Amino acid sequence: MADDAENTLILTLEGGPVTIRLRPDLAPGHVERIKELAREGFYDGVVFHRVIPGFMAQGGDPKGVGIGGSDKPNLKAEFSKEPHVRGVCSMARTNDPNSANSQFFICLDDARFLDNQYTVWGEVIDGMDAVDALPKGEPPKTPGKMISMKIAADV
Numbered sequence: 001m002a003d004d005a006e007n008t009l010i011l012t013l014e015g016g017p018v019t020i021r022l023r024p025d026l027a028p029g030h031v032e033r034i035k036e037l038a039r040e041g042f043y044d045g046v047v048f049h050r051v052i053p054g055f056m057a058q059g060g061d062p063k064g065v066g067i068g069g070s071d072k073p074n075l076k077a078e079f080s081k082e083p084h085v086r087g088v089c090s091m092a093r094t095n096d097p098n099s100a101n102s103q104f105f106i107c108l109d110d111a112r113f114l115d116n117q118y119t120v121w122g123e124v125i126d127g128m129d130a131v132d133a134l135p136k137g138e139p140p141k142t143p144g145k146m147i148s149m150k151i152a153a154d155v
Contacts, residue, residue, distance in 0.1 A: 069101030
């Protein structure tokens with residue numbers, strides 16, 4: 001499935017490229033949203049506003065503070081039994097399970113306590129070192145940013 005260019009995301013960070021295998025089999029609506037926003041350039045230049053060592057790196061708020069999203073409607077939860085382990089990409093949300101919009105996080109370590117509560121939409125298959133290198137903090141003093149996010153089929 002890694003050779004499926006339509007379901008492969010190339011996230012370019014300051015530390016290098018990160019290849020993410022999208023999982024439409026788990027979360028078709030969320031994958032569609034990520035692809036739509038990536039194709040619109042929504043994520044380009046957006047920071048990772050919350051990076052907690054041993055837990056996760058979160059970004060996707062255009063304001064860079066963790067309370068914003070895109071102008072698109074929120075998504076209905078697509079929870080699955082897929083475990084939140086290192087490299088898994090999942091959607092951030094408020095207390096409302098159906099509030100995911102554009103913010104997402106990449107697990108830096110196992111976070112199984114999130115299983116069945118957040119929507120897993122992808123997994124890092126290459127470049128996890130660039131994710132690990134993101135500046136830490138809530139928020140980091142100088143947050144790492146997404147230089148670009150593209151669908152491999154479009155590159």
